[in-house]
Amino acid sequence: MKSEIVPPSVGGALLALQRATHATLHLIATELVDLDLSPSEINALANLADGVGRTVSQLGAAVGAKPTTLTSVLDRLERRGHVTRSTRAGDRRSVLIELTDSGREAAAVITRTLADIEHRALGALPPEAVAGFHAVLNALTTEG
């Protein structure tokens, strides 16, 4: 199943990152096919799974996309009854995104599946490798 480690090349980290992302998105889509949600819908619900309401800007920052990208994603989630949009108290420009009951259920399935995939893929790796992974991701996310 698992092939040998591919030696990294200079500048290859970003290519490997994109490849791994594509691979995991395929895997996630397969395992969550019953939910009938798009990758971005899954991502948004997963980020909201902690039950904390967020503005569109906050959610965008969490997933790494601009608010305008999220408009249609949230339209579909709202239509499915998974999230509500409300005016945020104290700032009527902002829209508060919150999970509904069905959204919480979907989010729970999603986070369980993500945790399962993660455990299966990374369970045999030393904790230092996983810590290094997170350090690199953080460095890449904040570079610029």
Next chain:
Amino acid sequence: MKSEIVPPSVGGALLALQRATHATLHLIATELVDLDLSPSEINALANLADGVGRTVSQLGAAVGAKPTTLTSVLDRLERRGHVTRSTRAGDRRSVLIELTDSGREAAAVITRTLADIEHRALGALPPEAVAGFHAVLNALTTEG
């Protein structure tokens, strides 16, 4: 510039991966705006930068996408004169994708920029962290 390390949560690796990918794609797009190439065109050229011709299937495996996804990407690159498509010797079903001179130049700019970004973001991290990053990516890419 760089904020504090965010503590990872169970199942959070895949979310962090997607977020980092979005962040780096934004950064890459900004730094390579003069090339006027889409993210997938950049990714394809970067994967071909070693000068080795590849079939559509091979390129798809490298970037983590299906061949059919690459059809329009390669159409555009071919139209821009950056790649050629030819019949592969020994198997006429396969199409060989090769860089042209202009494709090689573009690929060189891309790999230089990717290496630069990588060095700026990761240069201060210990080599073990970067090695751990690659180990995790490999594990995720081959899981399933």
Next chain:
DNA sequence: TTCACGATTTCGAATAATACGATATCGGAC
């Protein structure tokens, strides 16, 4: 030699992803 089956790539169609520029509204500082 023939045939069946899987491999290869593209096509056409559909949905999703992404962002730009514009818009309307809002909030805060002066």
Next chain:
DNA sequence: GTCCGATATCGTATTATTCGAAATCGTGAA
């Protein structure tokens, strides 16, 4: 009160992605 930046969405356009179908091809078994 005014000005400027913030917020989210709209409309638009391009790109990303895949499915199913199609045509062609290559290989192995009978």
